[in-house]
Amino acid sequence: MPTLVHKSAPTETPVPSPSGTHATQPGQPTPATEPGGIRPRKPILAATGAPALRPAAARHLSDEQVYQLGVELDTLRDSIIATRGAKDAAYIRRVIRAQRTLEVAGRATLMLSKKKTALVAGTAMLSVAKILENMEIGHNVLHGQWDWMRDPDIHSTTWEWDFVTPAAAWKHTHNDLHHTWTNVIGKDKDVGYTTLRMAEDQPWKPFNILNPVINAVLAPFFEWGIAIYDLELEAVKDGEKSKADLKRDLKAVGRKVVRQFTKDYVATPAAAALLGSGKQALIGTFTANAIRNVWAHSVIFCGHFPDGVDTFSEAEIEGETRGDWYIRQMLGSANISGSKTMHLMTGNLSHQIEHHCFPDLPSNRYHEVAVHMREITERYGLPYTTGPIHRQVGQAWAKVFRLALPPKKSRTSPAAPDAGSPESAPTTGRSPLPMVASAL
Amino acid sequence: MPQIRALRRVASLLTTPLAPEDFFGLVNPLSSTRQLRGIVTKVTRETADSTTVAFRPGKGWNAHAAGQWARIGVEINGVRQWRSYSLSAAAGHDPAITVTAIGFVSTALARDTKVGDLLFLDPPQGDFVLPEHPRPLLMLTAGSGLTPVMSMVRTLVPRRQDADVVLIHSARSPDEALFHDELLEMADQFPSLKVRHWYTRDTGPDASNDEPRRLDLTDTTDLESLCPDWRDRAAYACGPAEFLDAADELWLRDGDDATHANLTIERFATVLLPGTGGEGGIVTFEKSDKEVEVDGDVPLLDAGEDCGVVMPSGCRMGICRSCLIPLVAGKVRDLRTGEVHGEEGELIQTCVNAAAGPVHLDI
Numbered sequence: 001m002p003t004l005v006h007k008s009a010p011t012e013t014p015v016p017s018p019s020g021t022h023a024t025q026p027g028q029p030t031p032a033t034e035p036g037g038i039r040p041r042k043p044i045l046a047a048t049g050a051p052a053l054r055p056a057a058a059r060h061l062s063d064e065q066v067y068q069l070g071v072e073l074d075t076l077r078d079s080i081i082a083t084r085g086a087k088d089a090a091y092i093r094r095v096i097r098a099q100r101t102l103e104v105a106g107r108a109t110l111m112l113s114k115k116k117t118a119l120v121a122g123t124a125m126l127s128v129a130k131i132l133e134n135m136e137i138g139h140n141v142l143h144g145q146w147d148w149m150r151d152p153d154i155h156s157t158t159w160e161w162d163f164v165t166p167a168a169a170w171k172h173t174h175n176d177l178h179h180t181w182t183n184v185i186g187k188d189k190d191v192g193y194t195t196l197r198m199a200e201d202q203p204w205k206p207f208n209i210l211n212p213v214i215n216a217v218l219a220p221f222f223e224w225g226i227a228i229y230d231l232e233l234e235a236v237k238d239g240e241k242s243k244a245d246l247k248r249d250l251k252a253v254g255r256k257v258v259r260q261f262t263k264d265y266v267a268t269p270a271a272a273a274l275l276g277s278g279k280q281a282l283i284g285t286f287t288a289n290a291i292r293n294v295w296a297h298s299v300i301f302c303g304h305f306p307d308g309v310d311t312f313s314e315a316e317i318e319g320e321t322r323g324d325w326y327i328r329q330m331l332g333s334a335n336i337s338g339s340k341t342m343h344l345m346t347g348n349l350s351h352q353i354e355h356h357c358f359p360d361l362p363s364n365r366y367h368e369v370a371v372h373m374r375e376i377t378e379r380y381g382l383p384y385t386t387g388p389i390h391r392q393v394g395q396a397w398a399k400v401f402r403l404a405l406p407p408k409k410s411r412t413s414p415a416a417p418d419a420g421s422p423e424s425a426p427t428t429g430r431s432p433l434p435m436v437a438s439a440l
Numbered sequence: 441m442p443q444i445r446a447l448r449r450v451a452s453l454l455t456t457p458l459a460p461e462d463f464f465g466l467v468n469p470l471s472s473t474r475q476l477r478g479i480v481t482k483v484t485r486e487t488a489d490s491t492t493v494a495f496r497p498g499k500g501w502n503a504h505a506a507g508q509w510a511r512i513g514v515e516i517n518g519v520r521q522w523r524s525y526s527l528s529a530a531a532g533h534d535p536a537i538t539v540t541a542i543g544f545v546s547t548a549l550a551r552d553t554k555v556g557d558l559l560f561l562d563p564p565q566g567d568f569v570l571p572e573h574p575r576p577l578l579m580l581t582a583g584s585g586l587t588p589v590m591s592m593v594r595t596l597v598p599r600r601q602d603a604d605v606v607l608i609h610s611a612r613s614p615d616e617a618l619f620h621d622e623l624l625e626m627a628d629q630f631p632s633l634k635v636r637h638w639y640t641r642d643t644g645p646d647a648s649n650d651e652p653r654r655l656d657l658t659d660t661t662d663l664e665s666l667c668p669d670w671r672d673r674a675a676y677a678c679g680p681a682e683f684l685d686a687a688d689e690l691w692l693r694d695g696d697d698a699t700h701a702n703l704t705i706e707r708f709a710t711v712l713l714p715g716t717g718g719e720g721g722i723v724t725f726e727k728s729d730k731e732v733e734v735d736g737d738v739p740l741l742d743a744g745e746d747c748g749v750v751m752p753s754g755c756r757m758g759i760c761r762s763c764l765i766p767l768v769a770g771k772v773r774d775l776r777t778g779e780v781h782g783e784e785g786e787l788i789q790t791c792v793n794a795a796a797g798p799v800h801l802d803i
Contacts, residue, residue: 009511009695087520100458101467107454147748150520153462155750157728160457175729267453311688 016306045322052138052318055310057383058327069380077358080365081148089149091364095136095344096154102129106288113280121283126288128345131295133162137345140363142167143175145358164260165227166252173230179359183304183311183332190304191311193218193229198401199311205404211404215397222293222300227248227253264289295345299336302392303352305399306334308385322395329356330377335370335386342389343367450465450679455720469558470498474515478535480557481626486538487616490548490584490706494536495559495577499516505562506531506595507588507676507706511754513560514549520560521545524755526587526678526706527564528619530594535564538618560798565760568676568706570595577668580687582610582655582679584649586618588706589678593626593633603632606667610655610679610764611637614644660694671696676705691750707759721795725749726768740790740801749803751790758792770799 047070050063057228058066081281102125109122120206138161140146146154181187185201197208218225231249235241238282245378266287308333320328329408336342336350343350344365351366361369377384387395451460464471470479478495486492504510509526525537525546541550569773570592571577579589586609593612598601611617617637624646627635638647638655648666663670677687679724684705691703720736723743728750734743739764746753754762758776764787771782772793780796782788788801 085517085519086515087518097466100463104463144748147730147750149515149518150745150748150750151515152750153472155748157750158474162457171729182524203658253741256457259453262453263456271454 020135033427043318045325049319049320049321051316051320051324053313053315054324055316055328055331057310057331058324060381061327063321064325065380066321068322068323069376070321070326072376073326074322076369076376079359080358080361080369084148084362084365088362088364089151090434091147092137092146092149092154092362095132099129099132099137100125103133107130107268110268110281110284111275112277113272113284114275114277118277119280119284122283123287123291124224126284127291130162130288130292131345132347134292134296135163135299135349136363138167139347139349142171145362145365158180162260163226164223164253164257165230166256169230169249169252170226173232175359179356181317182329182356183309184314184317184328185311187230187317188312189229189234193225196400198305198399200403200407201311201313201405201433204403209404210405211400212397215400219294219297220290222297223289252288266349298389298393298396299346299349301396302336302389303333303349305396306385306387306392307395307399308383309334326357329374330382330384333385334392335384336389336392338389342423350389353386371383401416419429453618464655470496472498476500476561478559478561480553480555480559481534483553486618489550489616490538491541491553492536492538493549493553493559493740494529494534495561496534496763497561500534500563502563502590503559504531504535505569506591507563507569508566508591509568509588509706510537510564511548511562512537514545514553515544516545516548519549521529521750522560522753523549526566526591528587528590528594530591532595538584538587538590540618541680544583553633553791562710564598566706568704571674574600576604576669576672577606578670578673578675579605579607579609580675580677581607581677582683584618585677585679585683585706585708587678590619592676593623597626597630597633601632603630605632606634606636606670606673608636608638608648608655608666610683611632612640613644614639615640637665638662655683657683657690658761660690663690670704673702675703677703678708679705685757699708707757707780714774719797721770721797721799723795724798724800726800727803734795736773736796737775737795738794740772740788740793740799742791743795744801744803751803753791756791758789761789761791764788766802768802772799 027360048063048067052064054061054066064116101109106122106125106127106129107117111122113119113122138159141154141159141219142156142161144156147156150156162349163170178188178190183191183199185191192202196211197204222384231246231253232241233246236243236246265282265424268279268285269282273280295385312328312332317324330353333352333356335353336346346368348363349355351363351370354361354366354369356362357373358369374384448460454742455463459473461471461473470477476498478497479503480493480495482492482494484492484494504527507526509524511522511524513520513522515521517778521544523543525539528534528538537549539546539550541547559696562738566588568588577595581589585776589607592746593605593607597605607623609617609623613618614620614637617639620637623633623635627633635646637646638649639647639652640654643652645696649662667673675691677684684707685705688705695702720734720738722731722733723740724731725744725747728744728748730744730747730749731748732743734740741751741753745753752763752765756763767782767784767786767788769784771780772788773780773796775792782796782799790801
């Protein structure tokens with residue numbers, strides 16, 4: 001076990017020490033000492049109790065065991081927080097430096113892309129830069145994983161990323177909605193992004209037959225899909241989001257689109273045109289964006305859609321405790337096994353389970369959390385879904401095809417998610433995937 | 441320059457959503473649009489506990505007036521920490537701070553700073569500065585309270601033959617007296633400067649007092665012996681709180697004008713009432729999307745910094761008001777007075793207020 005040191009930052013002498021502070025993370029259970037708070041924004045979860053219906057995979061656990069699990073995970077989180085420091089800060093700065101160097105080098109090489117080797121090299125560098133920028137840097141900074149450094153240059157409140165959806169809009173749909181309501185059908189719109197049918201429990205509609213086509217188009221244009229998704233058009237239609245808010249968000253995304261479009265499809269090719277490489281540079285930037293989009297799409301689909309990942313009904317979150325919240329994150333997420341490079345290129349979303357339990361821990365520490373997480377899930381008899389990327393992507397795509405068709409058998413009530421659908425087969429032995437020991 | 445600005449705008453078309461400066465930062469560590477930075481150029485050990493750190497600031501720094509202070513940010517174990525320090529270098533020179541190893545941040549700065557380290561800066565501020573017109577001056581300092589006055593002495597004395605400065609400095613011993621040798625040399629060289637060292641623990645050959653004891657400001661005896669014409673001088677004082685309180689009282693009681701002490705004071709620390717802390721509560725930083733449960737004696741500033749919110753801050757003692765944040769809801773307790781207050785929209789001094797129940801702040 002990690003050493004469990006509660007360290008409160010010492011301060012200058014005249015100021016009382018802030019001992020007794022206990023940070024809670026966004027989307028996380030909050031201590032229930034102030035029930036409801038004065039302006040409740042997040043569901044506040046009780047430490048003890050039981051949900052109306054515990055998910056099938058965790059039904060063998062008693063309330064006491066679930067409580068204990070919650071305490072263990074809180075302790076695990078605290079142990080990482082207590083040891084964050086200069087080494088972690090150096091890590092993220094190193095990644096940012098590498099990413100910016102690659103970005104400059106990639107664009108500079110595209111200036112000479114008249115030559116085929118330069119076109120290939122420039123596009124490759126820019127693709128890797130864009131992937132790092134989105135995943136290991138952007139996604140994680142926007143989660144507040146590096147906020148503890150108090151560096152305004154690397155902070156969730158100031159960061160903007162190389163993606164058409166504005167950071168603020170994404171933080172709302174992703175950090176607030178998706179991470180709080182992970183895989184709850186009807187609440188977590190990330191289950192299919194309101195256009196794909198990605199869970200058995202989503203009712204089949206005729207247009208779902210287009211599932212594979214939509215997904216095939218979505219992959220290379222993923223950032224545009226997310227930008228539209230972040231506008232929450234469905235919420236506007238349902239009256240949950242005001243027209244004024246939509247107008248404001250449209251303006252913000254419009255400005256961002258113009259800037260992003262100008263950079264990759266006007267300014268870069270124009271600069272390259274001075275050296276006779278305009279058209280090739282345009283191909284280069286377009287390809288780099290498409291490669292990044294396909295990669296991000298794949299990694300993200302590996303996070304929640306491979307076999308063995310559960311979805312949940314609203315009944316299962318009724319009365320959810322801290323421990324149950326953690327369990328839902330574990331059951332609703334899947335990891336990707338692989339090398340250190342794989343973890344870096346996925347922005348450590350290869351540690352999706354750890355990320356979902358602790359969304360604001362620094363990404364470079366997830367591999368360390370994973371060792372404990374795996375031990376804990378084994379001890380509590382909970383599934384821990386992981387596998388190499390080709391298999392996880394394959395399973396996600398298989399689901400896209402399978403769910404394009406209406407359910408074969410006569411459907412049981414959608415409120416009973418464990419009614420024999422292939423997705424929610426019995427817990428033990430359900431995960432035939434070899435438990436590849438973490439490579440790190 | 442308009443050409444440079446136009447060029448920058450063109451460059452930013454290629455760097456969006458980042459700024460060109462973010463890429464220049466790959467080669468020049470001082471380059472940033474968001475945060476003024478400085479690079480440490482010289483580190484001088486002054487006494488066993490004190491170090492002078494000279495630095496070259498990046499673009500955006502304003503030259504300091506003698507006696508001013510600046511907020512300095514330093515990274516300690518990966519976390520940005522901010523404190524305010526008086527600038528000890530003469531006006532017109534590269535800025536320098538003299539730090540005494542008291543407290544967590546100052547200790548790290550005094551002991552671990554190396555040439556080439558990066559500092560984060562806010563431009564200098566403060567009105568503890570020399571008078572506009574030449575006047576006889578009396579400087580009354582204790583301990584590290586000498587630093588802003590040192591900047592004044594270094595600025596004024598070598599340049600003005602007609603200056604007339606008496607400096608009374610109280611320190612524990614000659615070894616611990618900041619700028620000890622430099623002050624004696626200056627006094628030797630310039631008749632316009634008279635230095636009176638007062639020692640509280642071990643006296644030395646240059647001591648103004650025979651017996652080591654505290655400078656007694658409850659009556660005028662000590663002051664009369666050190667500087668008989670003290671009433672005719674514009675006086676500046678800097679040092680610990682009780683030292684300044686005593687000086688302020690003395691000037692009001694025995695000075696020329698009973699309504700206005702002819703004394704300018706620079707304070708380093710404020711006294712927080714002990715035991716004013718109430719029950720505390722959950723503090724929500726709305727825009728930053730952070731929540732933290734705190735005790736009733738933890739300033740909101742510390743609470744925010746502890747959970748990673750980039751909090752504006754300044755003197756950290758309730759004076760400069762650079763830490764103001766609008767209150768969205770809840771009540772706060774002033775740690776200096778114990779008073780509980782909080783209107784919606786009220787600007788809260790986060791460095792001296794703590795949560796009194798749940799608090800929502802607009803940051």
